[in-house]
Amino acid sequence: MTLKFARTRKTVVSLFAATMLSGVALTPAMAKTLVYCSEGAPEGFDAALYSANSTWDASAETIYDRLTEFESGTTKVIPGLAESWTISDDNLEYTLKLREGVKFQSTDDFTPTRDFNADDVLFTYNRQLDKNDPWNSYFPGANWEMFNAMDMPSVIKAIVKVDEKTVKFVLKQPDASLPSKLALNFGSIMSKEYADKLAAEGRREDLDRKPVGTGPFRFVDYQQDAAIRFAANADYWAGAPKIDNLIFAITTDPTTRMQKLQAGECHVAPYPAPADVAGLKANPDLTVLEQPGLNVSYLAMNTLIAPFDKLEVRRAINMAIDRKAIVGSVYQGMGQVAKSVLPPTMWGYNGKIEGYSYDPEMAKKLLDGAGVKDLKMKIWAMPVSRPYMPNARRAAELMQADLAKVGIGVEIVSYEWGEYLKKVRDEARDGAVILGGTSDNADPDNLLSYFFSCSGVGGSNNANWCYKPLDEIFQKARTSSDQSERTKLYEEAQAIISDQAPWVPIAHSTVVLPMSKKVKNYVMEPLGSHRFEQVDIED
Incomplete structure (x- = not known):
């Protein structure tokens, strides 16, 4: 053709x-x-x-x-x-x-x-x-x-x-x-x-x-x-x-x-703080564009490092974090809680996934069952605002408070942006990282393979989580030209990721872009x- x-x-x-x-x-x-x-x-x-x-x-x-x-x-x-x-x-x-x-x-x-x-x-x-x-x-x-x-x-x-x-x-x-x-x-x-x-x-x-x-x-x-x-x-x-x-x-x-x-010192300025959006819209000298983002923010645990290699611990952290409260405080109406790792506006999204409910008591039971007590961990907070995460430091502080309720002590760390991106790729990284991404081509494979393929361990796969059955699904989906078949495979992939919990999916944001008229x-x-x-x- x-x-x-x-x-x-x-x-x-x-x-x-x-x-x-x-x-x-x-x-x-x-x-x-x-x-x-x-x-x-x-x-x-x-x-x-x-x-x-x-x-x-x-x-x-x-x-x-x-x-x-x-x-x-x-x-x-x-x-x-x-x-x-x-x-x-x-x-x-x-x-x-x-x-x-x-x-x-x-x-x-x-x-x-x-x-x-x-x-x-x-x-x-x-x-x-x-x-x-x-x-x-x-x-x-x-x-x-x-x-x-x-x-x-x-x-x-x-x-x-x-x-x-x-x-x-x-x-x-x-x-x-x-x-x-x-x-x-x-x-x-x-x-x-x-x-x-x-x-x-x-x-x-x-x-x-x-x-x-x-x-x-x-x-x-x-x-x-x-x-x-x-x-x-x-x-x-x-x-x-x-x-x-x-x-x-x-x-x-x-x-x-x-x-x-x-x-008037610049003409276009991306990623305003959500609390500033109303004021920007009221400024007669500005135009404010907005649209749903093909994005996701997340907390990625390093599954190569104990105790995050244990499924029960990863699930416990998902249940211990009140994502609804984070979205309310950090996004202030400019985002929605992420149930899956794909944004709901993308084809292939699995709408049947409900994600993990906020349940501190169950989180404590899972940690006890895994034999994990007095866990200390680091959460890395980005030093810059991104389209998918307007204030990582505030999100990390809310996570810190939530995890303290289930007996997990959290130290919040950060680095200069370039250094942050370099350090998160280290397979020996000490800490769970706040990051995210926007789709580069609107194909589900772009986000899913980028974040979860075995070839991305030590690179874009910030959870360093290699799961061969998932890689096989990605492979099947890539070789098919039938979008309905690919959709089913990507829905299956999202269900596996949700079950195995290498991430805490946080939110999908609305992207706002103010500029001079x-x-x-x-x-x-x-x-x-x-x-x-x-x-x-x-x-």
Whole structure:
């Protein structure tokens, strides 16, 4: 089968914002600069190395493109750098025709000599697929988390260069979700020519520090933990952005973000505290968008560490935590208690799962039956607000109080965001972590495999819980093209996860995004990203 598709601002700024603008080339009568108050600093700029949305917003959604993309505002897969693709009769070969005339960005120390071609696709994927590839371990601790969590090494047999503008993905087994997986951020296409230059000069790590892509914005510079500056890519194949400069002003505190927004220091500011939403809606200078999030927040126990390797203990902790009280206090009407690990707005959701009821007395009995007394544990609280969790510290304090009632002493710990994300992947981690996620492609496999596959242990599987019968269900679901059959398998998977209780599912949030009324054409993305290629600002 063949699939083919078509595809002078005045700013009120504070001294801080003016400082951020220094060095950006502005033509006063014409240049348009949008300031986005980002909630967290990026871990780096090679999108395949990381899994945080704050990092992807600053890399995958600005600098890079993928072979396939998600249509803005939807979960529909459309062509990206691959303008069309064909699928063999046995569903084991996907042949992709690459887009002509796509140019990589130029920077101060790199000027491309050729357009995007098949070599770039092979470089982007083989460095993740092949452990012997010289770029597989170019960055300390590189584990290609999302690529492995999606079990791509079990799916892809080889990637073949047919010619300069054609590549073929040869699969080990059918995978009906491959086109949507190619749109995930680990598939952000890198320049092989740039990588070769960096290797020759002995500075491979600049692939992550000084990024080059084909996307709508080119990287200008990064002031650590303060600001990232981008400029419009005038040669962007899909048309140059409407704004000339894009600045990410890194502002981790949600109250400060909203203050900057209302003072005119930034134009878009995500993830307000729920208590601030009513006031933001009442501000006549702001537009406040909102929609149900395809997300989940959770507390993940490390099942490799005693006593969390005991099912009774995990169930006891689920029963000891009053999730309804957490949602009421932390989300304040902007979320609902999670019964399953999938959000109810996603296909494949198992509505028959009720989850664990708040039952401290039963929790005590389960702990006694497991021979666990005077348990001490750590709960890790994120230092930043996320779309799925507005205030992890407050949630942790409520959990601490609940667990004390059943005889469990809790120490709350936290780390800087990048360090937090690094440390939670340690298989020897001491503590249960508060985290969450937003679906990247609206396919149940994305969240389920990412969080619970055996291949994700030590990476995205923050419970470090490997359950072979569950992996077999994931495998069956991936190889089926029948959505009703896949739905049944994913419903079964959710029932197993609920029964085995490696997590305490907490909530599914409503995502709120306030912005200046000067911002035009902004579209909320159901998959949680922030995109600016079509955004404009009126004078």
